[in-house]
Amino acid sequence: MNLQLIYWGCLIGGVIFTLLIILLGDLLAGIMDGLLEIGFPIFQPITLVGAVTVFGGTGLILDRINSLAGTSVLLGALLAAVLSFVFLYAFYVRPMKSAENSTGFRLADLEGKKGEVTVTIPARGFGEVVILTVGGKTNQIAASMDQTEIPQGTTVVVITVKDHILYVSPHPSLKGD
Structure with a gap:
């Protein structure tokens, strides 16, 4: 199987899913919350979609600019995906959860x-x-x-x-x- 097809699929799928989140955010958030109730707070739709998109994009870029073997490109793309996953959680999801507060009162x-x-x-x-x-x-x-x-x-x-x-x-x- 051609790795470029996988990279393109991840990149395009991630971009499409991101656009769907923008357009149908509340509906998809409810569905994804139910599907992702794994018990680990780090597994959020934004972290997963971001990592998949970065995996696809990085794989395509590394494949074009390097004369590395397919395995090296795959490992580089996986490393970039894991780093983006961690950074998205640490610098976006966790601060946003902390910022959630209600302006309501009794x-x-x-x-x-x-x-x-x-x-x-x-x-x-x-x-x-x-x-x-x-x-x-x-x-x-x-x-x-x-x-x-x-x-x-x-x-x-x-x-x-x-x-x-x-x-x-x-x-x-x-x-x-």
């Missing part, structure tokens, strides 16, 4: 947080506060815990959350101002 997580009144909270009614969270600023409906009016611009503390409403009080250091 309303209950806001208890004890400071915020600022953006819409005056009447003594018996609702206003709005803005609070800084992990994902940025969030505006939430708020009511006065003490049933006193809290004017716009006042710094408040979330005392409790009930029925998706934040019950707030003016920040203790600002009482009496």
Whole structure:
């Protein structure tokens, strides 16, 4: 069997699979996750496809520019594939997994947080506060815990959350101002 056919097949197959990942990423990711549940986190679609593509490309390049025997070209292509596999995991997959964090939060997580009144909270009614969270600023409906009016611009503390409403009080250091 001609090794050049194998190299071309790996290179073309890798490029096609990469294009499919770009176009149908979420669908293919779900399928590949199920197929690749080997138990080793290093086996990711990007590392496997990258290694196969590098194997094919390196094999073709080494075959053209060197007068090496077929076995030497094959070993060089395998070495390049293994190195690309390791580098892709170490410098792309692992850092991306570490970077995955959610910007979501639960309303209950806001208890004890400071915020600022953006819409005056009447003594018996609702206003709005803005609070800084992990994902940025969030505006939430708020009511006065003490049933006193809290004017716009006042710094408040979330005392409790009930029925998706934040019950707030003016920040203790600002009482009496």
